[in-house]
Amino acid sequence: MQVINNIHEHSSHIEVIKDGNIVTPIGFKAAGVHAGLRYNKKDIGAIISEVPANCAAVYTTSHFQAAPLKVTQESIAKEKQIQAVVVNSACANACTGEKGLKDAYQMRKMMADYLHIKEEYVAVSSTGVIGEYLQMDKIEKGIKNFDFNATLKNAEAFQEAILTTDTVMKKCCFAATINGVTVTMGGTAKGSGMIHPNMATMLGFITTDINISSEVLQGALSKVIPTTFNQITVDGDTSTNDTVLIMANGMAKNESLTEDHPDYPIFLELLATSCESLAKQIAKDGEGATKLVEVKVSGSNNDDEARVIAKQIVGSNLVKTAIYGSDANWGRIITAIGQTKTSVNPERVDIAIGDIIMLKESEPQSFSEQAAINYLNQDFIQIFVDLHNGDGEGKAWGCDLSYDYVKINASYRT
Known part of the structure; x- marks a missing residue:
């Protein structure tokens, strides 16, 4: 499957990692498999960090937030860190009532048990048809078949697993020097229709090895969202599942970055460049789009x-x-x-x-x-x-x- 990447403008502070992806930052791995949720394409994937990662996220402002968003918000609020995010396509698990919420919790538990980590260290995300229940036996099968690695093949397996009507995979990877240390940021996203976000857009996942607190990271993400993901539109509709989530595991070993640090503006630019690149790739791949x-x-x-x-x-x-x-x-x-x-x-x-x-x-x-x-x-x-x-x-x-x-x-x- 074709990959679009690095549609962006950037300054001399930011370096493009041409062959980089979601697992290029230190300490991240990914996997994606076909579990049978779709006919013949990969349909469940996950990203993991070697250590718990500080995190930040923004979500759809739809009145009908899907069950996975509620579970993920709870996880992040409790721990301020996550170590894994597991994502399925084909079924949004939205407007599915109590059963849908229980299924989202069960999906989180299955992933936590597989990795032997706390349940609250797992974020869950779903995309696909609204109003249908997850096939939990297939979800469990997919999770048990994950084989995590930090290879291009694994990154692309995850990228494929999260797609719905997308015609191409979206990814980006950039680096910058902060605190005298090279930090790397990788990203991937899915989205082709129902793109008119008020807080985020469809699904976007960003990894970075920078050392930064969850609070400062949340502030940075909230600052760049209005000029990047919030500025794309395909068809004027906002989804029930829109999420952008970033994990920062600190494995670059820079001093913890604060808003007062002189290199903080460089980090903001790094994050904005990544978000803009992914946002433009989503817009370019709008359903039926040619331009x-x-x-x-x-x-x-x-x-x-x-x-x-x-x-x-x-x-x-x-x-x-x-x-x-x-x-x-x-x-x-x-x-x-x-x-x-x-x-x-x-x-x-x-x-x-x-x-x-x-x-x-x-x-x-x-x-x-x-x-x-x-x-x-x-x-x-x-x-x-x-x-x-x-x-x-x-x-x-x-x-x-x-x-x-x-x-x-x-x-x-x-």
Whole structure:
């Protein structure tokens, strides 16, 4: 299966680990197997750390949080550390009542027993069809068949096991020098549809060998989520299972990093680069998508308003379909901006698609339709908006909307 990786922008502080993955940071291993939850693909996987790892997580804001999220939140709240995360695809274990909650606890216990660790050291996660029960006999079989290792094969086995309608695996790996020590961060994610997060997006897992407390780690993750995972949209729907979870096992042996340390901004950049890379890969792999779309908004009152406008544009079905059809209809971008509850001066807006300026100070500009079509026929599209209203900036990512999106979702359960 194809792998997308390292779609990002980064500074000289951050090094790309080209062949790195979720087990590249010191002390992490992974596994993924076919347990029979799906017809013929790997469907249950796990990541483990040699030692208990400090951790942080963000979750969906849906009213219908799935059972695994409740169990994971309980584990993290009690111990502030986890040593393993076990994930299944095919079944979300969402809207499954008391039985679903018991099954999530049982899944946690099975993993803990297999590893001979405390139950609260295990996080559980599920993705797939809502309203169906886990097949616990197959879950148990899968866990007992795990063979953990720190190889590329094992990392890819885990990456495959967490996928649903994804067409590619997503991964990234970066390194930075902190406290005079090289620290590494690896990540993987799944997500293709139901992507319109308010706290996270589908499922994202990040490992790092940095020494950092859970409290500082949580603060860092919460800080970068609004500009990364929260800025992608595929179809305007938020899932019941969305989670981003990071494990930091301290095996790089740097001094414990605090917010006051001069290298803390480098760590924030490392984490933001990883989250942005995974977020963009999810947007690129939107169900039925043929193009990744990036919207950059500048000149707004503040950064928050810029992000709102960028996400409104990239999430507009009219904009998405125009991009799919390579139609340079900038009026749809104006329409999307006009719907937002932000401060906009309608007489001062600039719009460009790629380097083709279409609107200047809210006046239409002449441009070559053929040049616009040629640009929109590419698989990476950038839209630029300048509101000339302040210093705020923001970005968002999404994809085009094709016929295949309807086909995929019309037959999701079959």
